[in-house]
Amino acid sequence: xxxxxxxxxxxxxxxxxxxxxxxxxxxxxxxxxxxxxxxxxxxxxxxxxxxxxxxxxxxxxxxxxxxxxxxxxxxxxxxxxxxxxxxxxxxxxxxxxxxxxxxxxxxxxxxxxxxxxxxxxxxxxxxxxxxxxxxxxxxxxxxxxxxxxxxxxxxxxxxxxxxxxxxxxxxxxxxxxxxxxxxxxxxxxxxxxxxxxxxxxxxxxxxxxxxxxxxxxxxxxxxxxx
Numbered sequence: 618x619x620x621x622x623x624x625x626x627x628x629x630x631x632x633x634x635x636x637x638x639x640x641x642x643x644x645x646x647x648x649x650x651x652x653x654x655x656x657x658x659x660x661x662x663x664x665x666x667x668x669x670x671x672x673x674x675x676x677x678x679x680x681x682x683x684x685x686x687x688x689x690x691x692x693x694x695x696x697x698x699x700x701x702x703x704x705x706x707x708x709x710x711x712x713x714x715x716x717x718x719x720x721x722x723x724x725x726x727x728x729x730x731x732x733x734x735x736x737x738x739x740x741x742x743x744x745x746x747x748x749x750x751x752x753x754x755x756x757x758x759x760x761x762x763x764x765x766x767x768x769x770x771x772x773x774x775x776x777x778x779x780x781x782x783x784x785x786x787x788x789x790x791x792x793x794x795x796x797x798x799x800x801x802x803x804x805x806x807x808x809x810x811x812x813x814x815x816x817x818x819x820x821x822x823x824x825x826x827x828x829x830x831x832x833x834x835x836x837x838x839x840x841x842x843x
Contacts (some may be wrong), residue, residue, distance in 0.1 A: 690709075825839055
């Protein structure tokens with residue numbers, strides 16, 4: 618894929634073969650930004666995983682950078698008030714299932730009580746493809762709707778390793794203070810390291826890099842994340 622002139626110019630501002638300390642890496646990322654919008658800063662962590670191993674969990678980043686999430690809650694009538702009082706944008710049962718079957722997905726995250734999962738499971742083709750399917754591993758299948766929504770409003774976000782063993786996670790905006798982005802990265806890397814499979818061999822975290830939405834990746838010295 619050919620790259621534009623601004624992208625090629627940004628490559629001249631750093632050594633793509635070098636690994637930088639975290640604070641320096643973020644400064645490099647910021648100097649290479651050229652988009653007219655406030656680019657997102659993305660973290661990529663390459664893990665040493667076997668095909669049978671997976672890494673998936675959630676993390677609450679200490680410094681938020683996104684607007685409030687629109688949370689949809691699947692629950693029976695007796696739990697509706699709890700969901701509404703906790704700040705859910707949409708609450709329902711079969712009515713919401715049918716609406717989503719029709720293609721509607723105008724929400725950011727879905728939570729379901731366990732007794733709704735038989736019906737919600739029928740939406741796998743729609744919600745799964747968009748990464749919106751409630752899952753016990755990420756705390757989005759629970760009877761504690763108040764607690765789950767409180768965590769989501771704090772900014773709890775899911776991370777998972779893809780098929781190549783890489784975790785991709787948005788950790789800030791270019792306009793944020795570098796120190797706040799760095800704190801988010803350190804929190805994320807700590808949580809990823811905590812999910813190391815018990816039978817994982819050797820160095821678990823192989824590489825760490827950061828990049829803005831439109832910019833190239835910058836390697837981060839792993840020793841700074843220990």
